[in-house]
């Protein structure tokens with residue numbers, strides 16, 4: 001049994017799960033997490049996760065078992081360029097070298113369902129050189145790496161099999177691989193290779209040079225965004241959620257820490273290990289809009305209509321009421337978390353945060369959202385308050401998005417001015433300055449620099465047949481149309 005509620009720390013380096021919170025004494029958890037889990041919540045947390053472990057027949061085990069000790073070596077002078085899929089060394093410069101040129105290069109890819117080609121994996125750990133640590137999760141680490149033969153930069157997530165076994169997180173890794181390998185969307189991080197060695201699983205992803213949106217938010221004056229800027233990011237998140245729902249996935253872990261900034265400034269959702277797949281995904285249907293001037297929209301709710309799950313997952317301040325109650329939850333949890341995210345983007349705090357976890361949960365269940373009115377607090381429009389209130393309706397059957405999914409949310413008057421079709425071509429409010437890896441912004445300060453030291457001990461396979469647990473992990477290389485242009 002394990003607990004699936006994760007906590008998020010406001011301090012740079014701390015990011016862990018509630019398992020850690022429970023194991024450690026109250027008070028060690030940072031800002032968003034105080035005190036022990038409510039007994040009712042603990043009871044709920046015992047419900048298990050049932051991620052689908054859909055796998056590919058193309059399974060290969062990489063031969064390098066040292067997981068980076070020798071395969072990844074330090075590189076002191078990356079000189080990147082942008083081109084197609086990975087962040088490439090030697091930037092093709094335009095006459096004025098403008099950011100717009102970088103944006104164009106980054107969106108040459110084709111985002112259609114048949115534009116991904118899955119092949120037997122073409123790389124091993126020794127194909128990459130490690131540049132630096134980008135982030136840490138509880139079962140692995142994410143490194144900035146350079147592929148030796150192409151000089152392209154990638155973000156490499158390295159997951160320890162031993163930790164996954166210990167923390168019962170194998171299904172989550174499979175779920176994440178499955179979602180990343182199937183997704184092809186401009187606002188969802190791209191997977192290029194997945195493979196394994198004796199001790200580790202590797203996910204080689206597009207490197208998001210802008211780092212965490214959470215960090216970018218922290219650097220804004222007052223730690224919040226203007227309404228129009230928040231609307232921009234909300235719209236991109238809605239587009240990504242719409243796509244995930246269409247594919248039959250509920251994301252379940254939306255929060256600023258899981259939104260990365262692409263070098264163009266557009267968002268990229270990452271970290272899909274809490275996502276849940278409907279099996280099989282339902283067929284999307286068409287909803288007619290009230291206004292004859294509006295084109296018909298897709299009902300994404302129908303794609304996941306049959307998916308109701310009881311797992312107690314999420315992040316404390318973002319968790320939806322129905323998850324706390326354990327009455328089963330649907331894709332409506334993603335619309336709840338969008339409401340919390342919009343509030344946090346606008347006011348720099350989440351709406352239901354209490355003095356400890358029980359108080360937060362109590363507030364999530366029973367308190368109506370309040371908007372700050374103290375002097376100096378950002379004032380937002382009534383349409384903005386309206387959309388947040390509707391996303392934060394406690395009853396998931398009445399919540400905005402519960403009828404036809406994303407199209408309900410997109411047709412709220414707050415988004416009337418949003419040009420949905422052109423989102424990825426609009427200039428984002430924050431454009432990361434090209435820093436090309438070595439000094440990338442918005443990443444937590446990492447002490448560790450060069451050695452890929454995934455806490456050294458050898459994998460202890462106490463679990464009978466433990467080696468076979470990972471046999472079905474898909475080792476593939478994914479080619480996307482337009483990547484190599």
Ligand SMILES: Nc1ncnc2c1ncn2[C@@H]1O[C@H](COP(=O)(O)OP(=O)(O)OP(=O)(O)O)[C@@H](O)[C@H]1O
Pocket residue numbers: 015016134135136137138139140141142155157189205206207208209211212257260270271272273443444
């Ligand atoms: N594609 C990427 N580009 C740049 N940085 C990334 C990328 N993917 C992850 N990171 C960095 O690594 C951190 C950890 O990544 P992620 O949350 O996916 O790991 P995890 O092991 O799943 O963590 P968790 O325990 O939260 O599930 C991120 O917060 C981010 O800072």
